[in-house]
Amino acid sequence: MVKNKNIEFLKEKTKLVLPEGAEYKGTITQFTSKYDITYNIGKRVTEIPDLVRESRDGLGWSDVEVLFVCEARCTIKQFGMEGEPVCILVDVHKAKKGVEAARMLIMSPTKPELGIFVAHLDVRREEFVGGDENWWIGDAPVVSAQRVASLTEARRIRAAKEIGLVEGTKFKGKCSHPFFKAYDIIFEFGKALPDMPPEAAKVRKELGWTEQVDACCRGLQSIPEFGAQPSEVVVVGDKKDGCCRVLVVPIEKPELGISVATLSEDGGQLIGGEQDWWIEQEPMFTAVKTK
Known part of the structure; x- marks a missing residue:
């Protein structure tokens, strides 16, 4: 059936x-x-x-x-x-x-x-x-x-800023892949969200993540070489092993895949890979803050 x-x-x-x-x-x-x-x-x-x-x-x-x-x-x-x-x-x-x-x-x-x-x-x-x-x-x-949101707008914006998910921040870098030549990848953080959207909650549950979520926001992701125009993603930030961990979940285009990264302390760099990536592994992409 x-x-x-x-x-x-x-x-x-x-x-x-x-x-x-x-x-x-x-x-x-x-x-x-x-x-x-x-x-x-x-x-x-x-x-x-x-x-x-x-x-x-x-x-x-x-x-x-x-x-x-x-x-x-x-x-x-x-x-x-x-x-x-x-x-x-x-x-x-x-x-x-x-x-x-x-x-x-x-x-x-x-x-x-x-x-x-x-x-x-x-x-x-x-x-x-x-x-x-x-x-x-x-x-x-x-x-x-x-x-109804569990956090007030002021609290959620403050929480997002505290871990570096600042609205309007844009990152651009190169992503390596075993089947393709290196290509450009772009992330942009958007408006802070009151609660973690269901799509992201489901992914975190499937990954077995239990750490407290510090903040989440809307965002955009694009891969120009593949003709992928900016598409909506949800960005969720928490803490793991002393790092700010960032989960990027595509909403409009699931084929872009889930990304996991760390955000540097100064908020200037995203380093990460696919959903099972973590800091002891070689990163697939490094993206630097451009604005």
């Missing part, structure tokens, strides 16, 4: 953007007024609550593949609702142009009178918008919520 790569991608990303402890904040619109709404994500569950299953069946969704189910708590203080237990079920639905999208069904597992909320989960932006059971993409949203 051939797996649908997009569905597998959605399944993996959903687990990463709805981890236990995550918080989503936004607004709910009622008539012409907007009220604050908060969802606190709880533990993942393997069984769909009976009331939720019955509601899915009633909506004609019983044959749709389920990606993820978890507990959560909903707070709308203006409605007198605080920490109300809800169930979040994510399945697959066709969005525009027939592309699969992550659809959320949010409802109380015990109080049907609270109603049903259907939303589109944007796994890249870590946000969702939706409305009642008849809502779908293109309709005016009744509820919109976005994942």
Whole structure:
């Protein structure tokens, strides 16, 4: 059986953007007024609550593949609702142009009178918008919520600067490869991020890295000789063996491969290689700060 790569991608990303402890904040619109709404994500569950299953069946969704189910708590203080237990079920639905999208069904597992909320989960932006059971993409949203960062903007920018991930810093150097002649490689650090993106978290987990993450930022990577225009990457910095270790994870072009490097104490040089590289090995690339 051939797996649908997009569905597998959605399944993996959903687990990463709805981890236990995550918080989503936004607004709910009622008539012409907007009220604050908060969802606190709880533990993942393997069984769909009976009331939720019955509601899915009633909506004609019983044959749709389920990606993820978890507990959560909903707070709308203006409605007198605080920490109300809800169930979040994510399945697959066709969005525009027939592309699969992550659809959320949010409802109380015990109080049907609270109603049903259907939303589109944007796994890249870590946000969702939706409305009642008849809502779908293109309709005016009744509820919109976005994942809350664990660090304030000022703190994350300061943390990034402290380890050298300064926005606008650009590195250029040569990369050697056993199958190609040496080629130019360029890295550029971008805006500091509030939390480590799911793509980077997944790579760190696969590599078995447990060190505390000091900072992360967006960035660009390019290899002019191969016609690779600047493409988006995520840069994550931590400490290992007394060094500032930098992990570069490609977002737009996975074929560029994962890079691991050390950033010199003065922030002027990146030295590294592929994902299994470390300081006792010969580096594949040395890139010097150009601005």
